[in-house]
Amino acid sequence: MDVALSRNGRIALRALFVLVVLFLYLPIAILLIFSFNNSELPAFPLSGFTLHWYHQFLTNADLKAALQTSAIIAAVSSVGAVVLGVLASVALTRRRIKGRAAVSALLLSPLVIPYVVFGISLLLLFHTIGIPRSILTVVIGHVVISLPYTILVLVPRLEQIDVSLEEAAYDLGASRLRTFRSITLPLILPAVVSAFLIAFTTSFDEYAVASFVVGTRTTFPIYLYSALRFPNQLPQVISVAVVVITLSLVVVVAAEVGRRVAEQRLGSLENAG
Amino acid sequence: MAARRERVRLDLTTPTLLGLPVAWLVVFFIVPIAIVAAYSFDVYSLFPGTHGFTLAAWREFVHSPVYLALFWKSVKMSLTVSAIIVVLAYPLAYYLALSGTKRKYVLLLVLIAPFLTSYLLRVLAWKVILGDQGVINTFLFWTGVRSPGHPISQLLYSRFAVMLVLGYIWLPFVALPIFVSLESLDRRLLEAASDLGASRLQAFRRVTLPLSLPGIMAAFLFVFIPTLGEFVTPSLVGGANGYMYGNQIVDLFGTGFPDWETGSVLAIFLFGIVTVLTVVFTRFLQPRRVAAD
Numbered sequence: 299m300d301v302a303l304s305r306n307g308r309i310a311l312r313a314l315f316v317l318v319v320l321f322l323y324l325p326i327a328i329l330l331i332f333s334f335n336n337s338e339l340p341a342f343p344l345s346g347f348t349l350h351w352y353h354q355f356l357t358n359a360d361l362k363a364a365l366q367t368s369a370i371i372a373a374v375s376s377v378g379a380v381v382l383g384v385l386a387s388v389a390l391t392r393r394r395i396k397g398r399a400a401v402s403a404l405l406l407s408p409l410v411i412p413y414v415v416f417g418i419s420l421l422l423l424f425h426t427i428g429i430p431r432s433i434l435t436v437v438i439g440h441v442v443i444s445l446p447y448t449i450l451v452l453v454p455r456l457e458q459i460d461v462s463l464e465e466a467a468y469d470l471g472a473s474r475l476r477t478f479r480s481i482t483l484p485l486i487l488p489a490v491v492s493a494f495l496i497a498f499t500t501s502f503d504e505y506a507v508a509s510f511v512v513g514t515r516t517t518f519p520i521y522l523y524s525a526l527r528f529p530n531q532l533p534q535v536i537s538v539a540v541v542v543i544t545l546s547l548v549v550v551v552a553a554e555v556g557r558r559v560a561e562q563r564l565g566s567l568e569n570a571g
Numbered sequence: 572m573a574a575r576r577e578r579v580r581l582d583l584t585t586p587t588l589l590g591l592p593v594a595w596l597v598v599f600f601i602v603p604i605a606i607v608a609a610y611s612f613d614v615y616s617l618f619p620g621t622h623g624f625t626l627a628a629w630r631e632f633v634h635s636p637v638y639l640a641l642f643w644k645s646v647k648m649s650l651t652v653s654a655i656i657v658v659l660a661y662p663l664a665y666y667l668a669l670s671g672t673k674r675k676y677v678l679l680l681v682l683i684a685p686f687l688t689s690y691l692l693r694v695l696a697w698k699v700i701l702g703d704q705g706v707i708n709t710f711l712f713w714t715g716v717r718s719p720g721h722p723i724s725q726l727l728y729s730r731f732a733v734m735l736v737l738g739y740i741w742l743p744f745v746a747l748p749i750f751v752s753l754e755s756l757d758r759r760l761l762e763a764a765s766d767l768g769a770s771r772l773q774a775f776r777r778v779t780l781p782l783s784l785p786g787i788m789a790a791f792l793f794v795f796i797p798t799l800g801e802f803v804t805p806s807l808v809g810g811a812n813g814y815m816y817g818n819q820i821v822d823l824f825g826t827g828f829p830d831w832e833t834g835s836v837l838a839i840f841l842f843g844i845v846t847v848l849t850v851v852f853t854r855f856l857q858p859r860r861v862a863a864d
Contacts, residue, residue, distance in 0.1 A: 412800025
């Protein structure tokens, strides 16, 4: 007898799972359908197939500029967050730290701050020290938001690695930096890559904090937000939505599969060594 | 070897490693919040005039008929959303973790993937679906269920719309911590319960549910906190009816009639509540060794 689930229970739960997945994907499917619909209004009945909206968004200069700005901010802030995250994670897993609980609480605390509070706090800070709002101020905020996510990805991986590998390198005369470069970094590389991707997507999609500290160069989420308020821009935005959602789904799946494969291979290397 | 290990641990590079990340968070996270706190007591202000410590804005906040009522409304909305989706996500996580399905990680990814796509675009989807001229209403007109002059207009710009969209957005994420806690559950405990004569329901109530409680709590907290301070979804699909506490904060810092001092009070109050909740919950979540060993 299965101790966790009866046969009927299993069937009921599977049905519930299917229903919830339908609920989650149906709105996305509806966007997909209406992105090809030949009408100013996303409404039934469907009025014919068109690629007009896709064409229009490809030639929309404002939108392209916004996408570019967000790509720059996401790239810079995710590199920043990953660098800080690697430093912090190595310290948390490899060093004896005084007040360790307080340090890790501080490092993870941005996870639980309401973004509206963080947004106005940054706004007041930049007003106070006289930094004009720009791409840089958004980057600063996004590094703070992404940092805990990178730590959450990196720490478990660092804990998995056998410390004796690093100790061996160190005993053989490698400097600390050399040990990190030749032993630790290659072993945590898959986790570093997924930390980077998480930080990148977090930043690319972030509206709440950016809305307080953004300068004159609009980011993609801020462009979207204002477009959402004007119905005549809706069809175009829907086609953008389809492209972005599809791309991010592809990246997410690829990153997860890639990380698993890479860590399995590294795992077998470690065991062999 | 022991001596060598000691040298590794006590190496001076620890400050170099921690210095930058800690400094970043102190300067760009802790100090800004401290500035808002100072602002709320009028110890500090960006506007000219005389300023000094006063509780005036806090007093106004406590006695105002608007702010606390709005806060409770937001608490009720996010509590409802969090409770419903935790209850809904639990059986899903249970199915993935304990049914012995071989493709549990693939199915988990299917469940979570929507959470990792654009937040605003998922709100957009519901705007398209719920509007007066949206997918649901025009579908009803088209099929003749309702006449075109009479859409179901409560669908969009309502408290219902805000709660539906927030639930939709956070549901995939909630399944994750519950899944993790159920996954680490030792199945032998269930077998032992069964051998000792417990029914499945008893085993669930006495073993599985208590052991997955930390996962449930974490899931709840991770939805409740962001939805409590939410302002993006309500401003897009909420209308006047779905206006939340977070919107009030934004408006106090906004372009209309900005009142940064009152806004700071509202922000610090929310921050305080969230911090207390987090501290209490993390105490509660401290891993207690009740499992197999």
